[in-house]
Amino acid sequence: MERILGRSGGFLPQFDRGAGTRFNMHYCPGCGHGVLHKLIAEAIEEFGIKDRTILISPVGCAVFAYCYFDCFGISVPHGRAPAVGTGLSRSNPESVVISYQGDGDLGAIGFNELIHAANRGENMTVLFVNNAIYGMTGGQMAPTTLTGSRTMTSPTGRTIAHDGYPLKVAELVAELPAPVYVERVALSTGPRILAARKALRKAIRNTMERKGFSLVEFLSGCPVNMKLDAAGMIDYLETKMTGYFPLGCLKDVSASTPSAAALPAPEYGSAAVMETLIGGNDVLRTRKTNFRNLSAFFDKERRLKIAGAGGQGVLSFGMVLAAMAGLRNFNVTYLPAYGPEMRGGTAGCSVVFSRERIASPVADSNCNLLVALNQPSLERYLPELKPTGILVFDSSVVKPPPLGKRQRGYSVNAAELALELGEPRCANSILLGALGKVMNELFLEGEDRADFQRVVEEAVKLCFAGKPRVAELNLKAYQLGLEHAVSRR
């Protein structure tokens, strides 16, 4: 008896929901989440996988699931659990990734993530709690709400004409070739809960043995939002829910599926990235590792933000910078922002380079260098420039802003000079010249200055390969920027 009533070792010794709470669980009486939590905790304990399990909590009533289990836990945005689970599972092949999701989380906002993770056969267990309602937010219609059900958003009852058919998630997943195990169970009566326990364990075992993707759908009660008492809830599950969502195993090829080896970790060395971006090129094969007199600038990870309007050459500016870093054997990332920006709004890209591995390719905050090609971009990103950061801007279109004590500013009237050159689109390369001036004045000495000039030329030629006249024009523009850029302080 104690075994059944006691707290499983898969649970934390204390459910810490913060001071002042009256209850030691945040689920309503009769809720299926609590029952499923117990089954999960028991499996984690009995399989001895506390140190391998990563339980992904959903957005929904089980949002605090990580407060209960004595294993690793992670909370993710609404519906994103299978996408996050993919990363967790691939980068930690030994882990047992369990994605815990409700019908709103999995069947609505996150259905895309779910179906693609299933289709890829990611090694994870998905526990799908189908209570046919958005429980947490107070009872709105879910994709699995039964036809005729009255909810906050279907006050006269769900209709097929208006809302479509209740979504049979398990059937859809079972149709895919990749998943190894798909079963639907119910958290209703004692025998049903025992069957649910068995299904849950099979799925978790599959993940432990790296057999691929398993999904168990749990028909579950939300008595509060269904406005039913405990007996009425069980009756609803046993008649209405199982009537539309038949229980049973929809697919099981676990026994004949071999354990899959972990995917090899991808290598993003600068050489591979450059080959991919620019293709085979002799310059790549002869490149050198220069900047030997490493200044403080090249020693650390550097995050550069280039921002302006669509059509100003912001993205090719970033491309040239990324090529320069790659040509001198830095690890480098280049992240352009496409989309409506291309129609004349703001456009931007991030370039991050480092001697070490790069954690994030986004330089939208805490950037070391900001190149602003128009006023809105300056206003948007200047607050994100580090206190020791450097600003380079086009003084023909940007008002010189006040800078922090340790910040430095350089400007050049790029748009005007580009007009004089007869090619307004070259303003970006004139600003690249201003950046050359920054490097010469603040960071580079002796032979490294000459090498910087060389790497600019190599990078421009690479990025405009097949267009020698354009490359030549841009190098001319670079030279103009180098000559005309001025330090603002």
Ligand SMILES: Cc1ncc(C[n+]2csc(CCOP(=O)(O)OP(=O)(O)O)c2C)c(N)n1
């Ligand atoms: C991006 C986003 N959209 C909407 C919400 C609001 N929201 C919170 S929980 C939820 C639905 C939860 O329903 P379900 O996944 O079925 O879980 P249950 O509470 O029923 O267990 C919604 C829509 C949110 N938190 N984030």
Ligand code: SF4
């Ligand atoms: S609202 Fe429904 S799903 Fe949420 S805890 Fe209560 S009974 Fe469970």
Ligand SMILES: [Mg+2]
């Ligand atoms: Mg729900």
